[in-house]
Amino acid sequence: MTLSCNDSVPIRETPAVNLLTSHPADPARPPVPNEPPLAVCNIQGNIIGGFNKDHQTMLFLRVRRDGDVRGHLAAFKRWLHEFVPFIATAEEVLAFNRLFKAIRQRNQAETRTIQATWINIAFSFEALSMLAPNDAEQFTDEAFREGLAKRAVARLGDPADLEMEGNPKNWVFGGPGNEADVVIIVASDDAQDLAATVDRIEASIYGGRSPKGGPLASGVQVVYKQQGATLPLPLTGHEHFGFLDGVSQPAIRGRLSDDPTDVLTLRQNPNDPDQGKPGQDLLWPGEFVFGYAGQKGDATEAEGGVAAKGPDSLVGNAPELARDGSFLVVRRLRQDVAGFHAFLRETAQKLTAKGHDIIADELGARLVGRWKSGAPVLRAPGADLPALAADDCANNNFEFQEPTARIPAAKAGPTQCSDHVFKQSEGDKTGAICPFAGHIRKTYPRDDTGTLSPKIGEVSTQTHRLLRRGIPFGQPYFEPKDASKTPDDGNRGLVFAAYQTSIVEQFEFVQGSWANNVDFKDARVEGRVQAGHDLIIGQSNANGVRARRCRVSVGGSQIEVEAPVDWVIPTGGGYFFAPSIEALRTLAGSKP
Numbered sequence: 001m002t003l004s005c006n007d008s009v010p011i012r013e014t015p016a017v018n019l020l021t022s023h024p025a026d027p028a029r030p031p032v033p034n035e036p037p038l039a040v041c042n043i044q045g046n047i048i049g050g051f052n053k054d055h056q057t058m059l060f061l062r063v064r065r066d067g068d069v070r071g072h073l074a075a076f077k078r079w080l081h082e083f084v085p086f087i088a089t090a091e092e093v094l095a096f097n098r099l100f101k102a103i104r105q106r107n108q109a110e111t112r113t114i115q116a117t118w119i120n121i122a123f124s125f126e127a128l129s130m131l132a133p134n135d136a137e138q139f140t141d142e143a144f145r146e147g148l149a150k151r152a153v154a155r156l157g158d159p160a161d162l163e164m165e166g167n168p169k170n171w172v173f174g175g176p177g178n179e180a181d182v183v184i185i186v187a188s189d190d191a192q193d194l195a196a197t198v199d200r201i202e203a204s205i206y207g208g209r210s211p212k213g214g215p216l217a218s219g220v221q222v223v224y225k226q227q228g229a230t231l232p233l234p235l236t237g238h239e240h241f242g243f244l245d246g247v248s249q250p251a252i253r254g255r256l257s258d259d260p261t262d263v264l265t266l267r268q269n270p271n272d273p274d275q276g277k278p279g280q281d282l283l284w285p286g287e288f289v290f291g292y293a294g295q296k297g298d299a300t301e302a303e304g305g306v307a308a309k310g311p312d313s314l315v316g317n318a319p320e321l322a323r324d325g326s327f328l329v330v331r332r333l334r335q336d337v338a339g340f341h342a343f344l345r346e347t348a349q350k351l352t353a354k355g356h357d358i359i360a361d362e363l364g365a366r367l368v369g370r371w372k373s374g375a376p377v378l379r380a381p382g383a384d385l386p387a388l389a390a391d392d393c394a395n396n397n398f399e400f401q402e403p404t405a406r407i408p409a410a411k412a413g414p415t416q417c418s419d420h421v422f423k424q425s426e427g428d429k430t431g432a433i434c435p436f437a438g439h440i441r442k443t444y445p446r447d448d449t450g451t452l453s454p455k456i457g458e459v460s461t462q463t464h465r466l467l468r469r470g471i472p473f474g475q476p477y478f479e480p481k482d483a484s485k486t487p488d489d490g491n492r493g494l495v496f497a498a499y500q501t502s503i504v505e506q507f508e509f510v511q512g513s514w515a516n517n518v519d520f521k522d523a524r525v526e527g528r529v530q531a532g533h534d535l536i537i538g539q540s541n542a543n544g545v546r547a548r549r550c551r552v553s554v555g556g557s558q559i560e561v562e563a564p565v566d567w568v569i570p571t572g573g574g575y576f577f578a579p580s581i582e583a584l585r586t587l588a589g590s591k592p
């Protein structure tokens with residue numbers, strides 16, 4: 001019996017799912033009756049599906065505070081009522097993504113065979129407090145309640161100096177008094193279709209016309225419009241510093257229907273039934289969507305460790321209105337590309353002059369934990385290995401402590417992965433290959449342990465994960481021969497966006513307790529920096545000084561390197577909540 005329509009295609013990415021047929025014997029789709037069916041028709045599409053489009057616009061809206069505020073709110077509710085039918089669901093986005101992947105595998109190339117434009121929406125705590133005060137009061141997440149602007153300096157390490165660009169006072173939106181109440185995400189495969197859709201939405205906001213054409217006042221205005229786009233060749237899929245982005249995401253447990261084999265995430269590692277792609281631990285959906293079991297962050301091995309099911313993410317944390325919804329963190333992060341590359345070049349030269357041979361590209365790879373191609377340094381310690389980066393069955397298959405095992409082709413079912421071509425990771429207990437401060441080691445330490453309080457280990461680490469949905473903004477910067485002649489104009493960066501069910505325990509924890517924390521991993525010894533900062537996103541306000549430090553292993557010696565200034569500068573953002581379709585109808589007053 002042939003299990004897959006795609007089994008003759010050589011692997012570039014993990015095998016695609018069968019689109020119409022269900023095969024009970026497929027080992028990538030084992031029966032998982034204990035995993036919950038997800039309400040995919042009710043959950044917004046960008047959360048568990050992921051828009052994954054080349055073109056995106058975010059419209060940040062503010063409810064008008066002038067004159068008759070109650071009237072503006074009533075108008076906004078009427079506008080929302082008309083807008084809700086345009087919101088893309090997880091069902092549509094997942095179905096599209098599966099079809100898109102199947103066509104791409106058959107073609108062995110990117111195609112424009114199918115295209116879509118999706119819309120999603122999310123609200124700040126202040127907006128929910130205006131629309132549904134009793135429900136809003138039941139959200140317990142302090143970060144969501146206070147908003148990003150209030151917490152940026154104290155919790156995230158953003159510049160305290162009011163004169164600095166990164167201080168919330170100077171943000172292009174989302175700073176004090178300039179916070180957005182609502183964010184609308186419009187994403188498309190086609191730039192023109194995106195522009196036309198955004199035009200229609202803006203016309204409905206300003207032109208007194210509903211998306212369906214009827215007359216309507218919206219009660220809101222656009223405070224900021226943020227474009228984003230995949231970078232052009234040769235940087236397609238990469239962020240502005242040059243590194244491939246979007247490689248590692250958490251895998252999510254759960255089913256798409258009552259059929260016990262209708263899994264959201266294919267189980268593609270024949271060595272480990274608790275993983276999606278090899279290296280991608282399956283997490284309970286409550287980590288990202290309210291109303292489902294999350295991880296049990298203190299589970300013992302006997303209880304199942306990382307696989308153990310924890311409490312429902314809704315209970316005690318959020319109102320019933322939050323069911324099937326998710327928090328959305330948006331950070332507009334400007335990137336100083338010229339500054340980053342100058343640092344790598346100059347630091348590599350200085351180290352080499354002192355006898356620690358390293359070139360800029362290698363230093364960059366160690367600070368990120370992946371080479372520019374996306375190949376993890378754990379599996380390509382000496383040089384970049386683009387073929388490894390391109391193999392989705394292998395590019396995430398490593399741990400930081402323990403070695404990983406080969407996956408022979410004979411062991412893999414037709415829609416599963418093999419991983420036997422590239423050398424396996426041997427682990428890196430001392431940080432000799434990937435520094436403990438490396439960006440991917442700081443933001444997802446995998447099986448690393450640490451002495452933070454409470455102690456960090458693989459089981460608790462899985463309660464600090466993020467579903468990243470970022471996209472670059474601005475044109476790429478290519479260094480001229482003489483950098484002083486064409487300075488970086490500074491107008492580029494990443495619109496970081498991430499979904500989760502606890503902003504405190506997920507986004508803020510990753511940024512504050514890991515990336516910014518010189519003591520992770522491990523505790524300070526005799527006052528010396530141990531891991532140091534994540535030099536990519538870590539921030540420091542220590543004694544008013546922005547300089548950051550970390551330790552990198554070069555040729556067997558641990559060297560301390562210092563970054564005098566920030567290369568990733570916050571310039572806007574907000575904390576939002578993306579409700580379910582049903583909750584949107586309630587907020588709009590469409591439901592009694």
Ligand code: N7H
Pocket residue numbers: 239241243244245246247248249331333334335368370439440443444466493494496507510511536537568
């Ligand atoms: Fe990061 N970069 O180019 O260096 N990130 N990131 N990030 N990031 C990752 O796996 C980058 C930012 C995470 O599972 C990669 O997709 C840049 C923030 C997490 O192994 C690269 C910026 C936060 C992961 C970058 C930025 C995170 C991750 C590797 C800002 C959270 C997954 C490719 C301009 C607070 C780790 C990949 C894992 C990966 C870069 C921001 C978190 C290349 C330039 C603000 C959790």
